[in-house]
């Protein structure tokens with residue numbers, strides 16, 4: 434299994450290894466996913482990158498992500514019906530969605546559930562595990578008093 438560490442330095446080489454021609458926008462889009470780990474939507478990626486890459490369009494972002502998914506280096510996450518987010522395919526981990534600030538964070542990469550190869554006699558190929566609740570930062574704000582936003 435291809436294992437990707439979050440701190441990969443040579444994105445161009447990584448893309449090439451996975452059969453992807455490393456054009457500038459492909460490198461920038463993949464770099465964004467690796468760097469921020471924020472599980473962005475296409476809109477988020479576009480709005481963050483279009484200033485750096487003026488020729489970038491939303492369609493390009495969408496097509497690039499589709500290519501990454503096809504090549505198996507990115508996965509789509511559908512946690513809310515109306516929101517498709519993306520994550521790089523690395524070590525298996527669960528996601529925690531904060532219902533207050535909307536953030537989607539990585540949790541418990543060493544959870545025992547990920548070590549399971551089968552469930553009730555069925556072979557596991559992918560894990561999609563997520564939790565919903567209130568994140569640490571929001572809890573602090575709530576417990577810290579009345580002047581949270």
Ligand SMILES: [Zn+2]
Pocket residue numbers: 531532533534535536567568569570571
């Ligand atoms: Zn939160």
Ligand SMILES: [Zn+2]
Pocket residue numbers: 472520526527528538539
């Ligand atoms: Zn993740």
